[in-house]
Amino acid sequence: MLDSLLSLIALIAIGLTSFGVGRPVLRVLRIRDDDVLSAAVWSVAVGAIVVGLMLTAMGCVGLLRGPILGVLTAVGAFAGIGEIFSAALQAAERPRARDVQPEEISPANAVLWSPPPRWLTQSLTMAAVLACLGSLLSALAPPTAGDALCYHLELPKTFLANHAIIFSAYSDNSTFPLMTEMWFLWGLAVNGGVCAQLIHWGLGLLLAGGTVELARPVVGRQWAGIAGALALLVPAVNNQMTAPLNDVALAAMTTLALAAWWRAVVTGEGRQWLLIAGLVGGAALGTKYIAVLFALVVAATVLWTLYCQPKRRRDMLVGAAVVSVVALSTAGVWYVRAAWYRGSPVFPFFSEAFEQTETANAPDRETLPKSKAPLGRNPLKLAVAPWQVTMHPEHFGGRGHQLGVLLLAVLPGMAFCRRLRGMRTLLAIGLGYAVFWFFLRQNVRFLLPAVPPLLVAAVWVWIEMRRLPRRPKIVAATAMALALVASTAIPLWRARGEVAVAIGWEDREDYLVRTEPTYTAAAVVNHLLPKDARILSQDYRAFYFERKVTRENVFRRYTQYDQQVTDPAQLSIQLRSAGFTHLLLMEKVDGPGPDSDRTLSRLVEAQAATATADQLQLLTDYRFCDRDGVTRRYRLVALQ
16 A cells, blocks of 8 residues: 555656646746636646656756656655645635636527536546546556557666666667657656556546647537546546556647647637647657647648638748747657667658668568558548447457547537537547548557547537437437446446555555566566576566566567578577577467467477577476466576
């Protein structure tokens, strides 16, 4: 229980530091917001981005040291507490601002709608709180997500160990945009892997707040709160909040960037919001490459607006230029770094269009492989994509990332709703991004940036449903209620396996032995092997190893070492000459899914059958059955 409490305190300190950094920045830009939620969302978001940029700069000059980051976080947390008290005193001295409703429903009608009934607001708030509680319990368990242990946490751990952002030739991920990983590095330095995981949980809350900010000028503050609650009930969102990945972080940044752009361009609240839009948009571009797709969709929407409203062309062009310059300045370091080391600013995508700087033996990558498009890229299949993605998410990245049935059930109702100012723009952005997604990479978690704009449309359908006759309205409301109850139950049910470790009934190490396939091997490595040991691993997880680990499939892709082994007896000698001291072999034994690549295992077994078998020493051999029912065998072998 103490471990979980310390991790939560570390998360609170990081949040306070972000607020303490972001609030003065907004004050300098003369951005004032009487809404407490809005002030908190923008202050934390801007502060986190500024700290992320600072950590990036420190990594470039070799100053990434845990004690330094710990002291800075403590000082920042006290500054954040001071800012909170200052804001509270200022709020007490001025009258509360009234909620601003949209000016019109359509060009010819200025009728306003009533706020949501109290029971609806309270029910959805309670459902969102329960979903957050379920995801929090899961997030308090030590991280076990595969991609997190491969690079989302492994790279920050490596950067901290080397005190700098270093390049690894045999890690494709090391030149990805890594803004979110800088925040995870912050959590690792302050408390460890659980704190880093909790940061992504906090970014889920920021996504909900960003959805409220996006919806407020369109449907009003009270209905915007409904949209924020619905964001937390999307299964993909509350599932990602349990692991240190970056899809929720990306969705939070794209949503806030769009909301800031909206306040600058549509509602005319001041050009300073263009700077915020550029800063947050740059954070999105610095988080994941697919943010470029979102930026292209927004750019296309701006161009269409320029065509339809020629009187606003100058202001919109100036705004687009400001946002672009700030965004590129914020995210540019990651793309320049990729171009420097890999020859492509968006490596490994579209690498065939750029001169490669890697090993000449590295094969060209297929940017749009068929395996990444289960539906194919036929435009006719686009019509059935919403149904397929909603009902069969296991074909598009897994059921853990499903969007739920709410959007599929509600959005067709837009065809029967009245026109609402701004709604067509949000729909164009959300659906336009989904079209890009369909023709590029059909993984359902990549759709998260489109969810907040579509949730605003879903809320408008809810508002319009109140005009239906009584019986159809009851049927529709009952169906929605059932869907929301299921969405609330999912994160609570998912947390059943992590409750014991979250509240301290189970030791974290025991939990990892039970749930993490490589942890047993990592424990052997960390206790027995010298600090200079180097491991060639068939498993992609490396976070819990305190020695240098290289993924075998990446090493083989760049060197084709397996083709150079003409005599099985020479395998250990050849790998030792490449710098490796140990091998971690992994092969699937039983269970569903494809078989694992056994190239290295076959080579080792071939040498074991020769007279040089004594050059291979088995240190540990065990089997692990994961939650999907797949049993794998792990062997740690020393190269004598």
